[in-house]
Amino acid sequence: MHLSTVHQPHDNRILNKEGLALARAGLEPVLVVGTQDEETFRGVHIVPIKRRSRVARLVLSQAEAWQRLRSLQPALLQVHDPELVPMALVWGRLHDCRVVFDAHEDLVGQIETKPYLSGPGKVVARAYAKVLVHLAARHADGIVAATEPVAATFGERDEVVVVRNVPWLGDFPEGGAKPVVGRAIYAGDLTMERGLQTMVDVMARLPEADLVLAGRPLREANQVVEHLPEGITHVGLVPPTEVPALVSTAQVGLIFLKRLPNYERSLPTKVFEYMAAGVPFLATDFPAWKELFGGFDAGVFVDTDDVEATAAALDAMLRDPQRCAEMGANGRRAIERHFRFEDEAPKLVDFTRRLMEGTR
DSSP, X not given: OEEXXXXXXXXIIIIIIIIHHHHHTTOOOEXXXXXXXXXXXXXXXXXXXXXXXXXXXXXXXXXXXXXXXXXXXXSEEEEOSGGGHHHHHHHHHHHTOEEEEEEOSOTTGGGXXXXXOOTHHHHHHHHHHHHHHHHHHHHOSEEEESSHHHXXXXXXXXXXXXXXXXXXXXXXXXXXXXXXXXXXXEESOBOTTTTHHHHHHHHHTXXXXXXXXXXXXXTTHHHHHHTOOTTEEEEEOXXXXXXXXXXXXXXXXXXXXXXXXXXXXXXXXXXXXXXXXXXXXXXXXXXXXXXXXXXXXXXXXXXXXXXXXHHHHHHHHHTXXXXXXXXXXXXXXXXXXXXXXXXXXXXXXXXXXXXXXXXX
């Protein structure tokens, strides 16, 4: 059983990658998540609990999740929200159930990306995050981490596996790129920390170009999305299965993140998706990203704090379709050789099976 009271029901990592990998291996995954309808998606049975506000999740959603646990009686419980760790550990000890924490990000580091936290609130949140990491590191039966740096935050222990958040190559058909000249795209949650205002400011300098935004606007980003200028289209949240076709219509994929520690050390899912679709990227020039992707000649890095330089870099790419096609092809080859979820899935399946040995 995979459990989240925070994520969307069709979350790309939880459902479309991990859930699908386990279903294909015959492990009968169930996802309990905040949604309205019970359904089965690509072999994963989705069981609904009510979606609630941040405060209500801490009590009411966890109580409802406990009831789902009582009815489903899983042999292994994998939680995707740090706030669920204490409840999951209690359930596991009382019911002979293995407990896994799936660490999507550096929990302590991501506190810096929360604009609703400041001053004393941020200090308290950081301390609470450290307690949750300690609990998971000491008492969970296993940790699934999205990156090596995230895995390192849990110290030296045996049952830790890194399952990178790279795309299923099979979701991105070869030769699928059909770019509209002059079109850029961003696919992901829309926030100020993820460069929404920067993208708007850049497009204001490129009147002949257009930008497609695909994702949920969060917090103050709602006001920006409600007043987008001409040339920028917001298509809303797109299911993961529809992202490949949408991305393939763009000439360039954008990812402009603020210089926050958790972002600088991240594996950028969007860059992988752009590359898998055969679309070159324009990305923030984080040293770790340049080291990881720079040798593939699959995109361009720029100082996204400099709007003029970013606009110039995007303009140069959009005016050179042939060069974009070459970089897109390079990116596709890199995904085929180095960054396929087809290579990550066996690690998750083997890890899950190993933990379930001896459980009822």
